[in-house]
Amino acid sequence: AQSVTQPDIHITVSEGASLELRCNYSYGATPYLFWYVQSPGQGLQLLLKYFSGDTLVQGIKGFEAEFKRSQSSFNLRKPSVHWSDAAEYFCVVLSGTYKYIFGTGTRLKVLA
């Protein structure tokens, strides 16, 4: 069965530091992959997506993610974190039956 693993439940970084959030997926074919962000009390906003082609994808708010088939990973990165990036981040895979399968989320805390 398809699944998504986000091994880090909480991550704390200092403002201005670089960020990498890990995501591993289990899927038989080339997956459709997404990262969503949820600010406190808000809905989920799409940061970026991967369907095919270039394995390094750019998203909004300065985020990027790299698809690595050999590692079944789709890690999210940002070179310099801003205090406004504090939120919960979800890695998502779209299954063959058109279900969006969510990881458990990583809660990011940013220190001033």
Next chain:
Amino acid sequence: DAGVIQSPRHEVTEMGQEVTLRCKPISGHDYLFWYRQTMMRGLELLIYFNNNVPIDDSGMPEDRFSAKMPNASFSTLKIQPSEPRDSAVYFCASSADPEAFFGQGTRLTVV
């Protein structure tokens, strides 16, 4: 487009009462999803529709929950009777491409 619109944003009700959550998807989107989010269980898919037809309702917790999509621009999720353990944030999402767009959610509190 205004995005996916959910109403109400907040709902407080007493145990045993009927609760109806509403969703207006993005125009032209042919998939609609209902999710529930809690601290303990994270985001759970309850049901999804394609072209107004329910495709998979295996995530609906029990018969107290029902969902309808009478037309392409409206869906409801009903809980009858409601129980305190139904307290959660309920999200609606719609999709036409592989990417889904989420509403702001309805925070339901059952006391």
